[in-house]
Amino acid sequence: MAKFDQYTGVLFDLHGVIADSSQYHLQAWHQLADELGITWTQSLAERVLGMSRQDSLTTILQAGHQLNRYTAAEQVKLGDRKNQMYLELISQMSPADVLPGIIDFLDELKAQHYGIVLASASVNAPLEIKKMQLTDYFPLIVDPATLTRNKPDPEIYVRAASLLNLSPTNCLGIEDSKTGLTAVNGAGALSVGVGATAEIATADVKFADTAELTLAGIQKQIEQQH
Template sequence: MAKFNQYAGVLFDLHGVIADSSQYHLQAWQQLADELGISWTQSLTEQVLGMNRQDAVTTILQAGQQLNRYTAAERVALADHKNQMYLKLISQLSPADVLPGIINFLNELKAQHYGIVLASASVNAPLEIKKMQLTDYFPLIVDPATLTHNKPDPEIYVRAAGLLNLSPTNCIGIEDSKTGLTAVNGAGALSVGVGAATEIATADVKFADTAELTLAGIQQQIEQQD
């Protein structure tokens, strides 16, 4: 079984772990659907969160039975248009959007000399980190544009560990979704899930809320499993 003292790096997802900016993504996707005359449904909400831009455009067009109306190039343009709407929405992001307990946890990691990396699938992650005034904590950010595969593939977490010159087995990965946790587990890192029990069932260590995240809390759950 894993020992707590083997961990030297902590790898963070962004949306749902550091900030809840998924609301802005949903608003932008809904605006796009409205422009296309496609009615928004709960099913679309559940599907597009966590998807990359192009897959989400395809899903929305399929829902409105409009996929055949657009060429591949036009679908790329729709994804870019959505991103411009999203960037307008997140211009209001501020330190107030950082989820409870995260600053304290980041300060604890820095004080204990843990390596910290952001492993987000969002190409806008550096901008969001800057707007929340967290840049000092995240000098290391994986560039998703350089990846061959998106989550749930483990590539992003393998790359994040590599930025610290560590093996993923010496890192802790923090996620809030099934997709993200599949990526962490696939990389061989210790998976910490934050959020609804159904979403984080596959995590090695589980917290209902970001406010509960502490090194002591992680250590306690690991040692209870021994």
Template sequence: MQKFKDIKGFAFDLDGVIADTARFHGQAWHQTADEVGTTWTPQLAESLKGISRMESLQMILDAGNHTDDFSQVDKEALAEKKNHFYQRLIATLTEEDILPGMKSFIHSAKVAGYKMSIASASKNAPMILDHLGLANDFVGIVDPATLTKGKPDPEIFVRAAEVLELSPNQVIGLEDSAAGIESINSAGQISLAIGDAVVLSAADLIFSSTADVTLQSIQSKMDKIKSN
């Protein structure tokens, strides 16, 4: 693993890392599942984390054995309907919805000279950051519409490093999903997971809460790994 002093930037997932917009995705996808006749379960909800809109819809259809019940036009209409509902929900976001410790971490990283980008499957990331008051803290946002593959493919985090004009080994990627951690690892970056240590065991660094993520705590974990 690289030394902390070699890190120059951070690439952030958005949902579940910076703000809990995942709950809004859950509400919106739950509504879609009800509409198509798929039973909504905690397992299905978990499997959609970090996955693109059309892939998520397909997973919902597959879970209910409705794979062949909808045309491509129907699927696009369902996805668009879900997004409209989701956008109404995220329009209610304010700075108060930033997850514990993240506002402080982002601002301290910026002051310390680190460059930051967003690597989210959400096409609504610019709107969300604007509502949260964080839009000016990031160098750029990877546009998921320009990607050919979703997580766990490394493409989005490779692009996030390119946005920062940094090599992969100079970047730490932050994620809360197993698919996202796999994406970061495959991109050659240090993976920082936030959440369940068992589910996210493939990560280089694991924090149980966003409140625990600071420059000092990251350095401490990296130094400890290097010394072992």
């Protein structure tokens, strides 16, 4: 049975949890789809959220029946092209992009000596953290290039916990997507979902938005369940 005081580490997804930079990702993928003559849809947008660059590209090319049109090397180039567009978009990022309540929550975690790790599938995560002036909170960031599998596989959260020398069972994992929550739950961490009800249905603890995130709020929900 989970007890609140067993948790000493907090593992953060980036997009949709700390910043709404997913809008920039979707904008860049949308631009690439337009260039390739592939119709961009809401359904496509929902599917690529939280996926790695390669998985997102595969999904978009499949949607446009173009997967066989490009060699592996050409697909890497397309991924790089999307990343260039994305970097141009996020070059404008600033502390104003941090979602409501997140700074207060990070301050609370630091004050209570919780371990904090960023577990994002994005290779640009360190740059985004820097642009938002959050580097002091995130000295520990999982490098997605060192992983063999992407979310929904739990590997990224297992790795994040190991950076704190903790078992995932002593960590909270904060996510806003089904894909991410599957990864947190698979790792054995306590999942904290933030966002739309349908998207976070599998979370152990649920909040409608980031402004509600507090240790007291998490503790209350854990204790209510037992």
